[in-house]
Amino acid sequence: MTLDMTAPLPTAGDTAGPVIDISEVRKVYKTGALEVEALRGITLRIEQGEYVAIMGPSGSGKSTLMHILGCLDVATTGTYLLAGEDVSGLTEAELAVIRNRRIGFVFQQFNLLPSLTAWRNVELPLCYAGVAKAERKQRALEVLARVGLGDRVEHKPTELSGGQQSRVALARALVNKPALILADEPTGALDSKSTADVLSVFADLHAAGHTIVLITHEEDVAEHAERTVRLHDGLISSDARRTGGVFA
Amino acid sequence: MSWMETLRTSFDAIRSHRLRSGLTMLGILIGIAAVILTVGLGEGAQQQVASAINSLGTNLLVVSPGSTTTGGVRGGQGSSSALTVSDATALSSKVAAPDIAAVAPTTSRSTALTAGSTNWTTSVVGTTPAWQSVRARTLSEGRFLTEQDLTSDAAVTVLAATTAQELFGGADPVGRTVAIGSTPFTVVGVLASAGNSAAQNEDDQAVVPISTAADRLFGGSTRTSVQSIYLEATSSDTLSAAYQEANQLLLNLHHVTDPAAADFTIASQQSLLSTATSVSKTLTILLGGVAALSLLVGGIGVMNIMLVSVTERIREIGLRKALGASPVVIRRQFLVEASVLGLAGGLLGAALGVIGALTLPQLISSTITISPTATAAAILTSIAIGLAFGVYPASRAARLAPIDALRSE
Numbered sequence: 015m016t017l018d019m020t021a022p023l024p025t026a027g028d029t030a031g032p033v034i035d036i037s038e039v040r041k042v043y044k045t046g047a048l049e050v051e052a053l054r055g056i057t058l059r060i061e062q063g064e065y066v067a068i069m070g071p072s073g074s075g076k077s078t079l080m081h082i083l084g085c086l087d088v089a090t091t092g093t094y095l096l097a098g099e100d101v102s103g104l105t106e107a108e109l110a111v112i113r114n115r116r117i118g119f120v121f122q123q124f125n126l127l128p129s130l131t132a133w134r135n136v137e138l139p140l141c142y143a144g145v146a147k148a149e150r151k152q153r154a155l156e157v158l159a160r161v162g163l164g165d166r167v168e169h170k171p172t173e174l175s176g177g178q179q180s181r182v183a184l185a186r187a188l189v190n191k192p193a194l195i196l197a198d199e200p201t202g203a204l205d206s207k208s209t210a211d212v213l214s215v216f217a218d219l220h221a222a223g224h225t226i227v228l229i230t231h232e233e234d235v236a237e238h239a240e241r242t243v244r245l246h247d248g249l250i251s252s253d254a255r256r257t258g259g260v261f262a
Numbered sequence: 263m264s265w266m267e268t269l270r271t272s273f274d275a276i277r278s279h280r281l282r283s284g285l286t287m288l289g290i291l292i293g294i295a296a297v298i299l300t301v302g303l304g305e306g307a308q309q310q311v312a313s314a315i316n317s318l319g320t321n322l323l324v325v326s327p328g329s330t331t332t333g334g335v336r337g338g339q340g341s342s343s344a345l346t347v348s349d350a351t352a353l354s355s356k357v358a359a360p361d362i363a364a365v366a367p368t369t370s371r372s373t374a375l376t377a378g379s380t381n382w383t384t385s386v387v388g389t390t391p392a393w394q395s396v397r398a399r400t401l402s403e404g405r406f407l408t409e410q411d412l413t414s415d416a417a418v419t420v421l422a423a424t425t426a427q428e429l430f431g432g433a434d435p436v437g438r439t440v441a442i443g444s445t446p447f448t449v450v451g452v453l454a455s456a457g458n459s460a461a462q463n464e465d466d467q468a469v470v471p472i473s474t475a476a477d478r479l480f481g482g483s484t485r486t487s488v489q490s491i492y493l494e495a496t497s498s499d500t501l502s503a504a505y506q507e508a509n510q511l512l513l514n515l516h517h518v519t520d521p522a523a524a525d526f527t528i529a530s531q532q533s534l535l536s537t538a539t540s541v542s543k544t545l546t547i548l549l550g551g552v553a554a555l556s557l558l559v560g561g562i563g564v565m566n567i568m569l570v571s572v573t574e575r576i577r578e579i580g581l582r583k584a585l586g587a588s589p590v591v592i593r594r595q596f597l598v599e600a601s602v603l604g605l606a607g608g609l610l611g612a613a614l615g616v617i618g619a620l621t622l623p624q625l626i627s628s629t630i631t632i633s634p635t636a637t638a639a640a641i642l643t644s645i646a647i648g649l650a651f652g653v654y655p656a657s658r659a660a661r662l663a664p665i666d667a668l669r670s671e
């Protein structure tokens with residue numbers, strides 16, 4: 015696992031300000047007459063290079079928050095500054111560039127294209143980044159090898175186990191070397207060996223300066239992060255930084 | 263993402279949804295082939311009729327007994343025998359009708375011909391030597407009828423190409439004897455084929471002197487009456503003058519004072535042509551309507567498949583957006599996909615239509631003209647349908663937030 019993952023850091027100006035800065039974010043889902051308030055006023059700052067775990071019971075709004083952070087969804091109210099820039103003012107085309115170059119997103123449901131093989135799924139972000147064909151394949155294969163799927167590159171998603179699919183999804187999030195990595199339960203479907211592999215990938219990325227936010231239900235996964243944010247019913251119930259193995 | 267890249271993505275998508283892509287193309291293909299064939303059939307029929315009329319001769323007028331006015335005591339065309347040999351003689355007067363170049367009275371009847379042991383029933387036409395120039399026919403062998411044949415009631419006949427072939431096979435019929443009814447006739451000539459465009463019976467007839475026909479073949483009351491008189495004007499400019507002269511002369515001869523009550527009808531090629539084309543135009547419009555309908559049905563099929571396909575793929579659109587595809591790139595992908603399907607279906611349909619237009623006339627005896635306008639219009643329509651219903655929903659989906667698109671079912 016010696017792939018160079020040093021990526022351009024997310025910059026707005028260059029002072030290492032917070033990468034993520036959201037305040038009073040609310041998200042209301044309307045289903046018919048029923049309104050569900052999934053997020054009820056979240057204020058959170060994540061600095062550049064931080065490694066954050068988000069925990070909380072099922073339905074507490076973790077995925078909802080992650081989608082907003084990943085510019086895949088918009089908050090009902092509240093502001094979101096990504097590297098100092100208010101994303102609500104950006105056009106769809108500008109958001110597409112941000113999703114492509116600056117954010118790597120691992121979906122809870124993987125969301126692989128069923129008609130494409132593993133490596134073709136992984137190369138997709140590179141297609142939209144305008145990378146040449148030969149380089150795309152090479153990079154896709156490298157990243158797949160790195161997540162331990164070097165021997166499954168020609169398999170289609172239906173021919174892969176759940177854990178293997180989750181690692182393809184992770185490889186796809188990493189392939190464009192994004193500065194910010196958002197992973198929604200990347201280890202949820204993995205055994206302890208694969209979990210350790212994936213966590214060591216994250217550790218490398220963290221060491222290389224990438225900002226990592228991951229959702230997990232497992233305390234021992236969260237322990238690898240420097241900071242744990244707990245959600246409860248759409249609100250932050252605790253936000254703890256760990257220094258030297260002790261929670262501050 | 264470059265256009266090349268987009269094209270590759272589109273081909274991948276088309277290939278990975280083979281059935282759906284195939285059905286879309288089939289819809290377009292059938293619609294276009296139907297348009298090409300039906301419109302071609304209509305136009306072909308129109309052309310066939312026109313060239314058949316044109317092959318009758320040039321600057322031609324045809325006088326037939328009976329009036330065109332309906333009602334009254336007179337029946338339809340040809341029901342009475344109001345035309346006589348003397349009418350024809352009067353019309354050939356250079357003084358009374360200076361603009362009429364030639365006159366050919368004709369009377370015909372279907373009769374059995376026998377040569378040796380071979381029998382063949384065909385139309386026996388009694389006429390004068392002028393018939394050849396009026397009908398613009400040439401001879402492949404021998405000679406045509408002469409004035410001498412006419413005055414001497416000669417038992418001679420000129421056979422049309424098919425008739426000669428049927429009776430004598432490949433052998434030269436000139437000088438041989440053929441029995442018309444029970445009367446032996448000597449074959450003096452063979453007419454060259456009138457060509458493919460002419461009506462089929464032009465090449466299947468036996469021409470005899472009108473005097474011989476009246477005296478020896480048909481006999482009875484038909485002795486002096488003729489079925490129709492073909493007139494040739496001196497030139498296309500004098501056609502209407504010739505018409506006037508013939509009309510006036512015949513009105514006088516038949517003692518008719520009211521032109522509306524004339525007991526004969528004079529038709530020009532032009533009037534025959536316009537009647538025939540107006541009929542076949544109606545046919546073309548009718549067939550075109552059927553074709554348009556089949557294109558519409560095909561189009562609705564394409565529409566359905568496209569809509570379903572895009573709806574099914576909204577999740578894919580959401581994912582591609584999440585990975586960094588801008589709405590423009592998404593729209594472009596679906597645009598290329600729909601165009602490729604539309605174009606492939608269109609070209610295949612055009613090919614099928616053209617192949618059909620070339621092979622069908624050999625199975626059914628009708629001409630199919632390939633109309634470039636109809637073909638182009640059909641291809642454009644189907645591509646437009648594909649684009650409208652492939653791109654519009656995709657472009658709407660491209661505007662959704664990625665997560666909303668990903669959640670859609």
Ligand SMILES: Nc1ncnc2c1ncn2[C@@H]1O[C@H](COP(=O)(O)OP(=O)(O)OP(=O)(O)O)[C@@H](O)[C@H]1O
Binds near residue numbers: 052075076
């Ligand atoms: N599209 C939606 N429409 C309506 N309600 C929704 C929608 N998505 C999520 N919710 C609701 O919002 C709340 C938060 O959902 P979310 O998916 O963020 O939970 P989560 O913390 O990720 O849970 P899990 O750990 O099970 O993944 C839930 O009550 C859920 O029912």
Ligand SMILES: [Mg+2]
Binds near residue numbers: 076077078122198
């Ligand atoms: Mg979730």
